Amino acid sequence: MNTPAALNLEQLLHHDIPLTRDMGVKVIDWQDHRLRLHLPLAPNVNHKSTLFGGSLYCGAVLAGWGWLHLRLREAGVEDGHIVIQDGQISYPLPVRGDAIACCKAPEQAAWERFLATYQRRGRARLELHSVITAPDNDAEAVRFTGQFVVHR
Template sequence: MPSDSSYLESVLHHDIPLTREMGLKVVDWQQDQLRLHMPLQANINHKSTMFGGSLYCGAVLAGWGWLHLQLRRNGIEDGHIVIQEGQISYPLPVTRDATVVCGPPEEKVWQRFLATYKRHGRARLTLDTWVLNEGSEERAVAFTGQYVLHR
């Protein structure tokens, strides 16, 4: 059976072909944190930094992927995840390959989300994602997205 990381990468590359062109890779899924990799060269702009649209896409996909894997872990595979709203800021340029990270919400928020979905067949969850220049822990991009899960 493939690892969660290879499973998610396969889903992303099959269902969202753009992810292949972006060179997006799933690095790991550990301790409720998802890490993606995006190469600069496949996403470069005219200023030799990473294109803002690629960064937005990577941030959205990290949240989508985190939710997809967490739902799978909880035995929920009957829903469709969509991004409803997103807010992004770009405090630093991304000048190297990027690491995109999505971590978990508070446990009580997650439990309320699951209960709402089970009861109503629809629920919303806000997830935070950030982008790092490879080799740095300083956040170059910060994203907050509201995801909707519906049957």
């Protein structure tokens, strides 16, 4: 189910980050503060016929970036610029087909601290976690933790 917010995010990604268009990234859905992106194998395939590690990293970052973009809009924050400050990734399983990058909400208390800090100082940092799985399998092929910064 693609909501207007999800469709707008996909258009924004393809316009502002043209690589996402070339990668074939699609927004699957934005529900219950969970963002899911589709990463197709074909434009991201490597020499081993699996999804390229750089594309997986990009998909994991985009899931966090997109989550934060949508959540800020819901909170009425339209003046923030989102950047990734730091990221750690692990690749426990190869991805042999299309994949889904998913970012879920952090703890509510962390979100509230982040938002209050941003409103007070015009700058705040939030840790988000993304995972990448195959569409037919919940096994985590990729685990990502990123520090995202929003500033005015």
